[in-house]
Amino acid sequence: MSDRPQNEQIKPSKNGAAPSLAFWIESYNEALANWVQSSDRVLKNAAELSHDIISFSRTRLQTDLDTWQAVASCRNANDLLECQRQFAQKAGSQCLDQAGKLASRVTTLIADAALSPLRSVG
Numbered sequence: 001m002s003d004r005p006q007n008e009q010i011k012p013s014k015n016g017a018a019p020s021l022a023f024w025i026e027s028y029n030e031a032l033a034n035w036v037q038s039s040d041r042v043l044k045n046a047a048e049l050s051h052d053i054i055s056f057s058r059t060r061l062q063t064d065l066d067t068w069q070a071v072a073s074c075r076n077a078n079d080l081l082e083c084q085r086q087f088a089q090k091a092g093s094q095c096l097d098q099a100g101k102l103a104s105r106v107t108t109l110i111a112d113a114a115l116s117p118l119r120s121v122g
Contacts (some may be wrong), residue, residue, distance in 0.1 A: 038113075045109040052105055056098045061092055 067087040074080040 042109065042113045045105070047114055049102070050096075051110055052101055056094075056102075059094060060091070063094065064088070111118045 067083065070083045070086075071080065074083055
């Protein structure tokens with residue numbers, strides 16, 4: 001990054017000429033570096049979100065398989081109702097927990113995408 005202030009306005013030189021080519025190249029390089037950093041953060045957050053979704057799907061699938069095994073071993077209607085109650089309780093708890101995690105992750109992703117350009121200024 002350069003030593004010049006981020007809020008420096010483009011001003012003509014003393015002889016009235018436009019800023020030098022070096023000024024434009026430096027400004028472009030700074031903008032490009034900021035864009036790359038911003039994109040990197042957004043992609044990392046998106047990858048973490050995808051990982052969370054895949055992990056949740058895997059957990060839910062295992063819970064479903066365990067429930068089907070438990071249902072197959074039920075000996076009467078009371079056992080079946082108990083299996084269903086436990087499944088509903090576990091599934092509800094997992095879904096609520098994951099919804100909170102995903103909401104937080106999506107909020108972070110959106111905020112980072114929206115605020116990244118502002119973080120690189122100043």
